[in-house]
Amino acid sequence: ANGGTTLTGAVDPLRELGELCRAEDVWLHVDGAYGLPAAATEAGAPLFDGLELADSLTLDAHKWMGIQKGCSVVLVGRAGSLESSFGHEESYIRREEVPNAVERTLEYSRPFRSLKPWLAFRVHGAAALRRWIEHTIALAHELARRVDTAPDFELLCEPTLSTVCVRHVATGAADLDSHNLDLAAAVQEDGRVYLAPALVDGQACLRLCFVNFRTRFEDLDLVLSTLRELAAR
Ligand SMILES: Cc1ncc(COP(=O)(O)O)c(C=O)c1O
Known part of the structure; x- marks a missing residue:
């Protein structure tokens, strides 16, 4: 299971x-x-x-x-x-x-x-580890909330744990799958944020998985601004 x-x-x-x-x-x-x-x-x-x-x-x-x-x-x-x-x-x-x-x-x-x-x-101590894990779950849910209310992003499924699958919805992009795969490659090349390309129900997307307790809520701004900046290139 x-x-x-x-x-x-x-x-x-x-x-x-x-x-x-x-x-x-x-x-x-x-x-x-x-x-x-x-x-x-x-x-x-x-x-x-x-x-x-x-x-x-x-x-x-x-x-x-x-x-x-x-x-x-x-x-x-x-x-x-x-x-x-x-x-x-x-x-x-x-x-x-x-x-x-x-x-x-x-x-x-x-x-x-x-x-x-x-x-x-x-x-x-176990309590600190639990707190760190809860923090990353909260980050994922907060990112999902921001993505859900942004006109240029699409949330592919509600996060269950600390993983968020999103698509950038580019105006004028004929093929959103290749746009998102290209964007994932550009993000990896850029290096400020790390995420991976993935397929959810056949749709190409950006998969963000929060597992580092040092990631802060303010870093979520960097995630979205970096994606927007690279998508506009
Ligand atoms: C749910 C799940 N199972 C198994 C694996 C593979 O684990 P390992 O690299 O220890 O073989 C991964 C990721 O690497 C995973 O996310």
Whole structure:
């Protein structure tokens, strides 16, 4: 199930899917690589209702939690699930009272990735991380509101999390798809703002995803003025 799609941040109805999977004895995995941190916030929690029914979750702490790449996290609901998939016998691997980490993944030699989120929680605390994530959700909703009331922009869908898909509606542009793809390339070349081109329901658009807590509300003015300036060239 989707716990925040890359394109729009959409979250599947997790309770409904969870109940179905339990009834049918199907493993439910929720891909929360981008969106899962929102489950811990007041604004995002209702979208993740039923999350506890998932058998496993993924989360990329290097996306919305601001941890350095790469720091992907897998959480499983039942202790021992990973060992029953990845566990194996090698006579040279020590098995003592502490389980050996090689029983849980495909990797043998690996970096100490979990140190990074552990330090972030110790240094900043969970409340600060939640506040930062809520701030970026608020930025996305504010940008969507501004876009929705601007005559030269079109909002392709209401933001669910912190992703906003918009089109610049140029007067006189014969082909809005190529206009927006060209504009996305110009924004990347320009470098003041970063966004990506995307397709929503077959329509080319500009995809803005707020994951940096340092982005400020006043930066939204820069986003729209930069887009207008580059579109006019
Ligand atoms: C929802 C979602 N799932 C999975 C991925 C891929 O994650 P990874 O780069 O850790 O393989 C991404 C983006 O990169 C994503 O947004």
